[in-house]
Amino acid sequence: MNIPDGILCSKTHEWVLEENNLATIGLTDWAVEQLGDVVFIELPEIGASFSKDEVFATIESVKAASEIYMPVSGVIEEVNEELINSPELVNDDAFSAWLVKIKPTNFQEESSGLLEYNDYIDEVQ
Amino acid sequence: MEDKKTALYNEHIKLKAKMVPFGGWLMPVQYEGIIKEHLTTRESAGLFDVSHMGEVYIKGKDSLKFLQSIVAQDVSTISEGSAIYCHLTNDKGGVVDDLIIYNSKGIIDDVDYFAVINASRINNDIPYMREYAKGFDVEVINKSDDFSMLALQGKNAKFIIEKMGVDLLNQPKFFKFIKTKLDNIDVILTRTGYTGEDGFEIIFENKYASVLWNKILSYKKDYNVVPVGLGARDTLRLEAGLPLYGHELSEDTTPIESSLGFFVPKDKKENYCGKDLIMKQKLKTSPLRKKLFPFIMLDRQIARADYEVYINNKKSGYVTSGVPSPTLQKNIGFCMIDFKGLEPDLVAKLNNPTESIGMNIQIMVRNKLYDAQIVKKPFLKKNYEK
Numbered sequence: 001m002n003i004p005d006g007i008l009c010s011k012t013h014e015w016v017l018e019e020n021n022l023a024t025i026g027l028t029d030w031a032v033e034q035l036g037d038v039v040f041i042e043l044p045e046i047g048a049s050f051s052k053d054e055v056f057a058t059i060e061s062v063k064a065a066s067e068i069y070m071p072v073s074g075v076i077e078e079v080n081e082e083l084i085n086s087p088e089l090v091n092d093d094a095f096s097a098w099l100v101k102i103k104p105t106n107f108q109e110e111s112s113g114l115l116e117y118n119d120y121i122d123e124v125q
Numbered sequence: 126m127e128d129k130k131t132a133l134y135n136e137h138i139k140l141k142a143k144m145v146p147f148g149g150w151l152m153p154v155q156y157e158g159i160i161k162e163h164l165t166t167r168e169s170a171g172l173f174d175v176s177h178m179g180e181v182y183i184k185g186k187d188s189l190k191f192l193q194s195i196v197a198q199d200v201s202t203i204s205e206g207s208a209i210y211c212h213l214t215n216d217k218g219g220v221v222d223d224l225i226i227y228n229s230k231g232i233i234d235d236v237d238y239f240a241v242i243n244a245s246r247i248n249n250d251i252p253y254m255r256e257y258a259k260g261f262d263v264e265v266i267n268k269s270d271d272f273s274m275l276a277l278q279g280k281n282a283k284f285i286i287e288k289m290g291v292d293l294l295n296q297p298k299f300f301k302f303i304k305t306k307l308d309n310i311d312v313i314l315t316r317t318g319y320t321g322e323d324g325f326e327i328i329f330e331n332k333y334a335s336v337l338w339n340k341i342l343s344y345k346k347d348y349n350v351v352p353v354g355l356g357a358r359d360t361l362r363l364e365a366g367l368p369l370y371g372h373e374l375s376e377d378t379t380p381i382e383s384s385l386g387f388f389v390p391k392d393k394k395e396n397y398c399g400k401d402l403i404m405k406q407k408l409k410t411s412p413l414r415k416k417l418f419p420f421i422m423l424d425r426q427i428a429r430a431d432y433e434v435y436i437n438n439k440k441s442g443y444v445t446s447g448v449p450s451p452t453l454q455k456n457i458g459f460c461m462i463d464f465k466g467l468e469p470d471l472v473a474k475l476n477n478p479t480e481s482i483g484m485n486i487q488i489m490v491r492n493k494l495y496d497a498q499i500v501k502k503p504f505l506k507k508n509y510e511k
Contacts, residue, residue, distance in 0.1 A: 036143070036158055036159055036356070039160075039427070040425060040426070042491075060449075061159075062159040062160060062360060062448060062451070065427065
């Protein structure tokens with residue numbers, strides 16, 4: 001598993017990588033490890049807009065359902081359809097198994113509250 | 126209050142188990158992963174630390190009379206060396222706990238019966254039993270802190286037990302038990318479990334816990350036995366259609382309403398708490414107030430405990446347990462349907478298995494209704510060796 005350069009993480013365990021005004025969002029490896037076997041992921045509709053900290057998806061392990069929060073505000077551009085039939089890909093590699101890509105609406109300002117990966121790991125461990 | 130640790134706590138930590146609080150204990154929820162642990166138990170063998178379960182000794186000349194007065198089952202039907210699944214009932218016919226009672230006369234010195242009870246109910250059951258024991262020449266002794274308990278489940282369990290010194294021919298049969306030695310350690314070996322697979326539960330003094338645990342796991346190479354946590358214990362018992370106290374069973378629900386009438390005999394003579402209502406329900410002279418139904422989701426959504434259940438768009442109950450089934454690859458669960466407020470026609474249909482099985486219901490998942498279907502119990506055929 002490769003941790004992509006430049007990712008930022010939220011305290012609710014989402015990662016976001018912004019490139020050319022497109023932000024890719026996923027769940028951190030630490031969070032996935034805590035969840036265990038992922039069996040179901042519910043993703044939003046393309047075109048839906050969400051504010052920072054709003055629930056945009058649900059991930060279910062064998063044990064429980066967990067909500068996933070927007071690390072920054074934006075409009076859904078793309079969802080990772082592969083996860084609908086193969087949710088376990090998130091367990092295999094939390095960083096290549098992205099959940100959604102969004103057009104962020106206020107990235108500069110909102111991302112300042114996010115943590116770099118190493119600081120995030122220090123915080124959760 | 127701080128959660129208690131079993132004698133195997135350090136073994137779980139060594140195996141990097143994820144530990145969670147459960148019934149007042151800190152227990153492993155998973156080691157390598159719930160799905161793998163579940164499937165390995167179904168395919169070969171799984172080892173569970175169930176030391177949190179409570180053990181109670183019943184001693185005295187009125188032991189049988191006393192037990193007959195507190196459980197719905199007929200305990201007089203089990204001979205020495207046999208066990209029976211029972212419900213401890215209250216005077217409203219509700220279930221205080223579900224337990225297994227063992228007739229240990231001549232097997233454990235001067236102990237007439239012993240019971241294995243739920244960890245989360247030890248603090249209810251013991252005072253409850255002692256209160257009812259007052260009119261009898263009987264002693265109720267809480268032995269929960271003295272014993273550890275392992276469950277070894279799956280089709281390879283019997284071969285592991287054989288390697289540890291008890292030949293296949295000398296092993297107890299289904300719901301029987303013996304006092305024996307495993308690798309020279311004194312144990313009570315019972316052919317019981319909670320997974321729907323053939324297997325054993327092993328009860329012994331705490332000091333032997335690590336030795337027995339590691340010895341059994343040392344058969345991994347030959348018999349593919351893995352440690353299994355509470356996560357897979359839950360998915361395994363649900364597939365087998367087995368109830369869990371606090372979910373399918375409660376103080377406000379009779380065994381009949383929990384669809385466990387099989388464990389309530391019609392012809393037991395002795396009176397017991399709540400017998401009047403329970404027997405009326407059993408004999409269908411009193412209507413059920415609610416009833417437990419097994420269901421499968423017709424959608425990919427997973428039903429979880431406490432989700433609302435709808436019939437014809439009317440809120441009619443709640444999910445008691447729900448999981449994705451690793452063996453069936455379907456999402457399964459139990460729900461309690463409240464008959465109050467339902468049309469009499471619908472209640473009649475629900476009460477008639479030929480009509481209720483196959484009936485569609487809806488489960489509310491994150492504010493949307495999804496289709497599910499009432500099915501027959503168990504979800505998966507049990508593999509007991511009788």
